[in-house]
Each structure stands twice: as C-alpha cells, then as structure tokens.
Amino acid sequence: MGPHAILRVRGGQPISGGPSLEDDDRIDEETFATNVRDRIIHAGQPRVPAGPNLVLSPLQNETPYVNPPEEEIALPEAERYEPTPVVVNEIPSPEPFQKESAPVRTESQPLDPDAFQMCASGVTKSYVMGKVVVPVLKGVNLGIREGEFLSIVGQSGSGKSTLLHLLGTLDAPDGGTIHFDGQRIDNISSGQRDILRNRFIGMIFQFYHLLPELSVLENVLSPLMIRDSAWNYLRNRSRYHQKGRELLEAVGLTHRLKHKPNELSGGEMQRAAIARALISEPNILLADEPTGNLDARTAREILDLLRELNRQRNLTVVMVTHDLSIAREAERTVSIYDGRVD
Ligand code: ADP
Ligand code: MG
Numbered sequence: 001m002g003p004h005a006i007l008r009v010r011g012g013q014p015i016s017g018g019p020s021l022e023d024d025d026r027i028d029e030e031t032f033a034t035n036v037r038d039r040i041i042h043a044g045q046p047r048v049p050a051g052p053n054l055v056l057s058p059l060q061n062e063t064p065y066v067n068p069p070e071e072e073i074a075l076p077e078a079e080r081y082e083p084t085p086v087v088v089n090e091i092p093s094p095e096p097f098q099k100e101s102a103p104v105r106t107e108s109q110p111l112d113p114d115a116f117q118m119c120a121s122g123v124t125k126s127y128v129m130g131k132v133v134v135p136v137l138k139g140v141n142l143g144i145r146e147g148e149f150l151s152i153v154g155q156s157g158s159g160k161s162t163l164l165h166l167l168g169t170l171d172a173p174d175g176g177t178i179h180f181d182g183q184r185i186d187n188i189s190s191g192q193r194d195i196l197r198n199r200f201i202g203m204i205f206q207f208y209h210l211l212p213e214l215s216v217l218e219n220v221l222s223p224l225m226i227r228d229s230a231w232n233y234l235r236n237r238s239r240y241h242q243k244g245r246e247l248l249e250a251v252g253l254t255h256r257l258k259h260k261p262n263e264l265s266g267g268e269m270q271r272a273a274i275a276r277a278l279i280s281e282p283n284i285l286l287a288d289e290p291t292g293n294l295d296a297r298t299a300r301e302i303l304d305l306l307r308e309l310n311r312q313r314n315l316t317v318v319m320v321t322h323d324l325s326i327a328r329e330a331e332r333t334v335s336i337y338d339g340r341v342d
Pocket of ligand 1: 127155
C-alpha cells in the first residue's frame with residue numbers, strides 16, 4: 001500500500017484522498033485532473049463534447065481529432081468504404097439470439113416513444129453546403145428496444161453517422177423527435193445533453209478518440225473525473241479504480257492499465273474506448289463503425305465483445321456500419337437508404 005495521494009484544488013489546501021491504492025493503480029491525480037479539465041475547457045464550439053464529454057468534431061468522426069496513429073490517417077478510402085451500394089431490408093441473423101423477446105420491426109408510421117428505450121420519429125436533417133441544401137435524413141422512424149443489439153447498415157454517405165449523432169444528442173434534428181426513456185431529448189439544453197451523454201449514453205467511434213496524454217486507466221476513468229467534483233472524485237477514487245480495473249478486465253485489457261493509447265494496437269484502443277463508454281454504466285451504447293478500422297480478425301473480436309456485453313449486461317447496443325457481414329451479426333438489422341430507415 002502506498003502513501004495517500006494529494007490533490008491540490010485550485011491553489012487551496014492540499015487534500016489527501018481516500019484509501020491507498022495498489023501500485024499499478026496509482027495515478028498522479030493532480031496531473032490527471034488538469035489534463036482532463038484542460039481538455040474540457042478547450043472544448044468550445046464548434047467542437048462539442050462526445051460520449052464521455054470528450055472532444056469531438058460533430059459529424060466528422062472519421063477525421064481523427066486526437067492524435068491517432070499515422071497509419072490510420074493514411075488508410076485508403078477503398079478500404080473504408082463499401083464500393084457498391086448496399087440496400088437491405090430486415091436481414092435474418094445467421095445465428096439467432098437466444099432471447100425471449102421477439103425482434104421489433106420498424107414501422108413506417110411514427111412510433112410510440114413509450115414502447116421503446118430510444119425512439120426516433122419523423123426525424124429529418126439537412127446540411128447546407130453554400131447555397132445548396134442537402135437533405136440527408138428524410139423522416140427516419142426507428143424504435144430501439146431495451147437490451148437489443150441493433151445494427152444500422154447503409155452505404156457511405158447514407159447518413160448513418162448523422163443519425164447516430166442525433167440519437168446521441170451530438171447534434172439536433174431539423175424536424176421530428178427523439179425520445180429516450182420516454183423523454184424527449186432532441187430539444188434539451190446543452191448542459192442536459194452533456195449529463196445525458198456522460199451518464200446514460202455510451203458512445204464509441206471508428207477512431208476511438210482516446211485522449212493521448214492519458215493512460216488507459218485514466219482514459220477509462222475520465223468520464224468520472226469530469227462528472228465529479230475534485231473532492232467527490234478523491235473520496236470515491238478507490239471504488240472508481242476498482243470499477244475501472246473490472247471493466248478493463250471485462251474487455252481484456254488488464255495488462256495495459258498504464259499504457260498510453262499510442263502504445264496500443266487498434267483493437268486494444270477500441271477495447272479501452274468501450275471500457276470508457278461503460279464506466280458510467282450507461283443504458284445504451286451507440287457505436288459508429290466500431291470495427292471500421294480493424295482487420296477482420298480483430299473486428300470479429302470486438303464484435304464478440306459487444307455481443308457479450310449486450311447479453312451479459314443487457315446493454316442496448318446500436319451499431320452503425322457499412323459492412324454487411326458485420327451488420328448481420330447483430331440481433332436485428334435495419335438499413336438506411338434514401339434518407340429513411342427500413
Ligand atoms: P455515413 O456515416 O453514412 O457515411 P454521414 O452521416 O457521415 O454518412 O453523411 C451523410 C451525408 O451528409 C454525406 O453526404 C455527407 O457528406 C453529409 N454531411 C455529413 N456531415 C456534414 C456536415 N457537417 N456538413 C455538411 N454535410 C455533411
Ligand atoms: Mg459515418
């Protein structure tokens with residue numbers, strides 16, 4: 001057991017934190033807090049806080065913001081995008097899930113928000129490019145039931161990321177409504193959206209968006225550091241570290257606690273990002289091309305991990321992908337085509 005860590009709070013009295021920690025758990029809490037808070041303070045517009053309140057450019061998540069490894073930036077377009085359009089309607093899963101509830105079919109009518117955990121009704125979204133208005137979503141109706149594993153498949157540019165960002169309140173729709181747990185979330189304040197994303201909605205992305213200056217464990221704990229006051233964080237840090245370790249064990253990363261993101265493989269970075277998304281025990285995980293930058297075998301492992309989390313924790317997973325073979329691994333697949341979801 002090491003000495004108690006000391007955290008200075010805004011030049012005030014140093015305060016000593018709760019019980020001591022294991023050696024490989026020890027974090028320089030002061031630097032950690034400074035790193036995380038600096039990052040948030042610099043998160044002004046047009047960048048917005050993402051899932052765990054980390055900094056992301058909305059709708060540009062394929063362009064890495066946080067120092068991704070170089071080979072990822074250089075990834076040729078051909079490998080990232082489906083060359084031919086994919087149009088699918090409800091695809092039967094090759095290996096049906098052993099679940100009691102029957103799959104929910106997406107209706108073409110506006111949906112009853114109370115019947116779903118998350119629900120988009122008549123959602124529209126356009127982008128203005130100079131003087132041209134480009135409609136992307138033209139009335140999306142999509143109900144997501146608690147505990148299901150849903151994939152949304154569509155060709156590049158079909159609006160998958162746009163839709164996922166709307167569901168995750170990273171952006172607001174032009175029309176229609178989005179409900180979560182029976183409450184409207186498309187028109188709430190930015191403060192409320194931050195809380196929602198920090199506590200209830202987990203998000204992961206193709207390029208992981210880990211903070212490069214933080215270790216794996218610190219990245220995983222960062223949503224809690226953001227959420228809590230310094231005092232609260234210190235008081236709970238033993239429990240938090242324990243939880244972080246447990247999650248990193250669940251995603252198979254216990255041997256990488258102290259590593260920095262640039263010392264990890266793509267698959268390991270995605271595992272860390274998944275652990276970070278789950279630290280606040282969200283009810284739903286939104287995943288934007290989570291395997292899009294991984295080789296086939298690693299992609300399969302991440303997919304297996306998501307399925308395991310879905311089954312064991314009853315975590316709702318919504319996964320967006322352009323890859324049909326990945327999409328059909330989900331319990332239910334819907335397609336996005338011509339601005340609508342079938
Ligand atoms: P997908 O994730 O399916 O590849 P996106 O949702 O990223 O598709 O984009 C859908 C369409 O909207 C594309 O034509 C894209 O160029 C456009 N788009 C996305 N984000 C923006 C933006 N911020 N400004 C203008 N156009 C955008
Ligand atoms: Mg996308």
